[in-house]
Amino acid sequence: MELSRLGKPIAADTGSTPCSSKRLQFDKHLSMENVRKTVTEADGYQPHLIAPEQGYRRLIESSVVSIRGPAESAVDSVHAILKDLVHKAINETHELKQYPTLRVEVGNAAVESLERMREESKKATLKLVDMECSYLTVDFFRKLPQDVEKGGNPTHSLFDRYNDSYLRRVGTTVLAYVNMVCASLRNSIPKSIVYCQVREAKRSLLDHFFTDLGKREQLVYLKYEPPEFHLYYMNSCSVFYDKKVHGNHLKWDFRRELGKQLGKLLDEDPAIMERRTALAKRLELYRSAQAEIDSVAWANK
Known part of the structure; x- marks a missing residue:
């Protein structure tokens, strides 16, 4: 280095x-x-x-x-x-x-x-x-x-x-x-x-x-907490949640938007993805052609 x-x-x-x-x-x-x-x-x-x-x-x-x-x-x-x-x-x-x-x-x-x-x-x-x-x-x-x-x-x-x-x-x-x-x-x-x-x-x-x-966690579980405590997290978490009544408390499951950000970091270059797709199709054509050649060769024997 x-x-x-x-x-x-x-x-x-x-x-x-x-x-x-x-x-x-x-x-x-x-x-x-x-x-x-x-x-x-x-x-x-x-x-x-x-x-x-x-x-x-x-x-x-x-x-x-x-x-x-x-x-x-x-x-x-x-x-x-x-x-x-x-x-x-x-x-x-x-x-x-x-x-x-x-x-x-x-x-x-x-x-x-x-x-x-x-x-x-x-x-x-x-x-x-x-x-x-x-x-x-x-x-x-x-x-x-x-x-x-x-x-x-x-x-x-x-x-x-x-x-x-x-x-x-x-x-x-x-x-x-x-x-x-x-x-x-x-x-x-x-x-x-x-x-x-x-x-x-x-x-x-x-x-x-x-x-x-x-720190970019996918899920955070907040169980049996006062509603005011959950509302505090509403601004930083995504829309997905599950609401259940347990006495005077609520159960919320929030999925952080930071998880989406972490996924975006691994987004590939579109040009590379297109190239990989084209190569995969070409490889599939080669394999199918090879299979046809082999089948014809076995048929002639």
């Missing part, structure tokens, strides 16, 4: 695009003007009152949140691949061609199941992105003061916070952190997609369809 070999290619293809720095254009987002604006707004225009962490956090959140769009696109791309595989598998299954109604029902059930898997995959994938937005990796920033001390670059004065060198350092630090987050999501997002969509498609693509078929 092609689904068995689908996980690895999807992980490779999906991982190369959704968290690409070039595609997301973090450089433009972390430009000098945008960094200056964000840091100034985070400080409340009073840098001597508030520490610079708020500016870092806002820049990181606004950068990482841009990954949501490509992550959703990756989920949709895998969904399209799975739909194509389902349609291909249905078209190549010759047994389903004999029952067009069943073929349509199976296709619709498979697509509905894939839709549910896509929604679950989007929720799981976006949770990964939101998690990175809400909770920063503290160890990354703990190394920054050590790097400053090693480089001999003293900490800028609070009143010199908005000069170009400081803002450039903020943008570089945020870009390095965002690239680290992208490197992590580049591995975790494909895993989440394959787990929620490809794995579930292999395991339970038609489970809901089979469960629904199991």
Whole structure:
């Protein structure tokens, strides 16, 4: 089955695009003007009152949140691949061609199941992105003061916070952190997609369809129940019933219309039925001709 070999290619293809720095254009987002604006707004225009962490956090959140769009696109791309595989598998299954109604029902059930898997995959994938937005990796920033001390670059004065060198350092630090987050999501997002969509498609693509078929019972017997209880079922059951008086209660036998629906699933293709009838007639002619030939042969002996 092609689904068995689908996980690895999807992980490779999906991982190369959704968290690409070039595609997301973090450089433009972390430009000098945008960094200056964000840091100034985070400080409340009073840098001597508030520490610079708020500016870092806002820049990181606004950068990482841009990954949501490509992550959703990756989920949709895998969904399209799975739909194509389902349609291909249905078209190549010759047994389903004999029952067009069943073929349509199976296709619709498979697509509905894939839709549910896509929604679950989007929720799981976006949770990964939101998690990175809400909770920063503290160890990354703990190394920054050590790097400053090693480089001999003293900490800028609070009143010199908005000069170009400081803002450039903020943008570089945020870009390095965002690239680290992208490197992590580049591995975790494909895993989440394959787990929620490809794995579930292999395991339970038609489970809901089979469960629904199991519920389509032919007969339901309701014995010795109040009339109001039977009237409740009148809308969902067919016309056939048997009415008998037992004290203050009635006995009803209803035949579900779902039984008719189940029978319609096995309606054969009219073209195939006509072909079978024609072949049966031809076979009967061959047999009658063979019987006549045998009778003539025995008569001549």
